[in-house]
Amino acid sequence: MDFLTQIITGISSWIIPGLISLIIVVAIWKRIPVYEAFVEGAKDGFQTAVQIIPYLVGMMVAITIFRESGALQLITQSLNPFFNFFNFPSEVFPLAILRPISGTGALALTSNLIATYGPDSFIGRLASTMQGSTDTTFYIITVYFGAIGVKKTGYAIKVGLIADLVGIIASFIVVTLYFK
Amino acid sequence: MVNWIWFLLILFGIITAGVTGNIEVVNKAIFEGAKSGVTISFGLISILTLWLGIMKIAEEAGMLRQIGRLLRPLVGFLFPDIPKDHVAIGYIISNMTANIFGLGNAATPMGIKAMKELQKLNPHKDRATASMSTLLAINTSSITLVPTIVISIRITYNSANPTEIVGTTMIATIFSTAAAILLDRWYRFKNIKNK
Numbered sequence: 001m002d003f004l005t006q007i008i009t010g011i012s013s014w015i016i017p018g019l020i021s022l023i024i025v026v027a028i029w030k031r032i033p034v035y036e037a038f039v040e041g042a043k044d045g046f047q048t049a050v051q052i053i054p055y056l057v058g059m060m061v062a063i064t065i066f067r068e069s070g071a072l073q074l075i076t077q078s079l080n081p082f083f084n085f086f087n088f089p090s091e092v093f094p095l096a097i098l099r100p101i102s103g104t105g106a107l108a109l110t111s112n113l114i115a116t117y118g119p120d121s122f123i124g125r126l127a128s129t130m131q132g133s134t135d136t137t138f139y140i141i142t143v144y145f146g147a148i149g150v151k152k153t154g155y156a157i158k159v160g161l162i163a164d165l166v167g168i169i170a171s172f173i174v175v176t177l178y179f180k
Numbered sequence: 181m182v183n184w185i186w187f188l189l190i191l192f193g194i195i196t197a198g199v200t201g202n203i204e205v206v207n208k209a210i211f212e213g214a215k216s217g218v219t220i221s222f223g224l225i226s227i228l229t230l231w232l233g234i235m236k237i238a239e240e241a242g243m244l245r246q247i248g249r250l251l252r253p254l255v256g257f258l259f260p261d262i263p264k265d266h267v268a269i270g271y272i273i274s275n276m277t278a279n280i281f282g283l284g285n286a287a288t289p290m291g292i293k294a295m296k297e298l299q300k301l302n303p304h305k306d307r308a309t310a311s312m313s314t315l316l317a318i319n320t321s322s323i324t325l326v327p328t329i330v331i332s333i334r335i336t337y338n339s340a341n342p343t344e345i346v347g348t349t350m351i352a353t354i355f356s357t358a359a360a361i362l363l364d365r366w367y368r369f370k371n372i373k374n375k
Contacts, residue, residue: 004343005335008326015281020234027241034237041236045229048292049221057217062189064213068205069197071189100320111333119339128334128345132282132327133352137320140291141182143224144316145308147292148299152307153182155367159313159360160320167321167356174348 048147055146059138063101072097088172091117092126100164103136126175134167224288231289235274244270258318258361259311261301268297272315279319282328291319310368314361321360325350 027034066072076094083093091113099106110131117123137160145153197206238244248255248269255262255269262268271294278287294315302309308316327349334342 004346005331005341008328008331008343008346009335015283016286023234023238023241023243026243027237030241032237032240037237037240038233040233041239042229042233045232045289046225048228048232048296049225052224053218053221056221057214058186060217060220061210061213062186062193064209064216065193065197065206066189067193068209068212069193070200070202070205071193071196074196107329110330114333114337119334119337120341120344124334124337124339125345125348128327128330129348129352132324132330132345132349133322133356135320135322135324140319141316143288144291144295144319145312148295150299150306150308150312154308154313155181155364155371156308156313156316156320157181157185159317159363159367162363163317163321163356163360166359167352170352170355171348174351178348 051149052143052146055142059142063138067098067102067105086172089123089126091123092130095127095130096168099130099134099168100137100161103139106131106136122175122179125179126171129171129175130168133171134164137161137164227285228289228292231286232293235271235290235293238274239267239270244274246270247273258314261309261311262298263301266297266301268294268301268311271297275315276318276323279323280325282324282326284329287319291315310371313367314364317360317364318357321356322353323357324353 024034027037072094076097080090080093083090095106095109095113098109110127113127114124119125119128137157141153141156141160145151145156193209194203194206197203235244244267245265248265248267251273252264252269255272256264259269259272271290275287275290275294278284278290295312298309298312298315299305301311326346330345330349331342334345
């Protein structure tokens, strides 16, 4: 492992224990009853998760039907010529479609692409960059609005999806230029 | 918009399966989807309970207000309608920081808590406010600077240089986040005009 990797993995395993230590030390210093405060905040956790269920069930049913029925593949195939025109590798294209819809699906696909083509191939690098620079828009919108019971979500989905598209295009251009 | 997306995902899926003779797959998918919705929600119980508890300690110790004050110029620009010193700001910054370090498990509970605080300021409880949309825009465009999960996958598959994608990810993220913030601004002001 190179030096940067060691630093990053080292720091990332310290972030959460470090953060929790910092918070409880400062709180004790300020004479806060830490355990009581923890329990007070934590008691909302269960109720919030339960409140998200109807939103998430609704969205997951729609997404699973779309993914498993072959509709996702159909769209991928029909848009293939368009992507080939820009030299966008057709192997990575399903990831571009899946990324905003399904977090676990996209992660599995990224792992699969890296395993098949190698992490240091163009496809592996592009998949890595796309996976890291975009997020599961549908999941975030469903969970965040679900937790507070907002049904009229306005323009948030549009913004999220366009940002994903920009992220995918930017990933393709940056990876192409950077690893030339 | 969300109604149309939901409708189209389901109908297009069922029609495709019907035409290709895969309707049995849809039957399975319907119940699998419902099940995974519940499974994901239940998976959130542990991280929500943990982080809502930890963050309550930080809130009572005054740490959230303090970060809010420290980053006031940035937050004031992105979220002009949140009152100064409101605790929502501290949660928003915590959520953004967790995202930057690729800590999805911590980012979601902090984001949800920020949404709950924003909901207290919302005059129409079933409708998204401009601040909520901005928070969503930042989260959906993902401001990850250290993609920890991707790096660990690359290590697993013996990459010669697992972190070489940190730079490209950072640049791509800057583009997608900038696009999200600009679009959010545009809609925000369009909505104000229409009122």
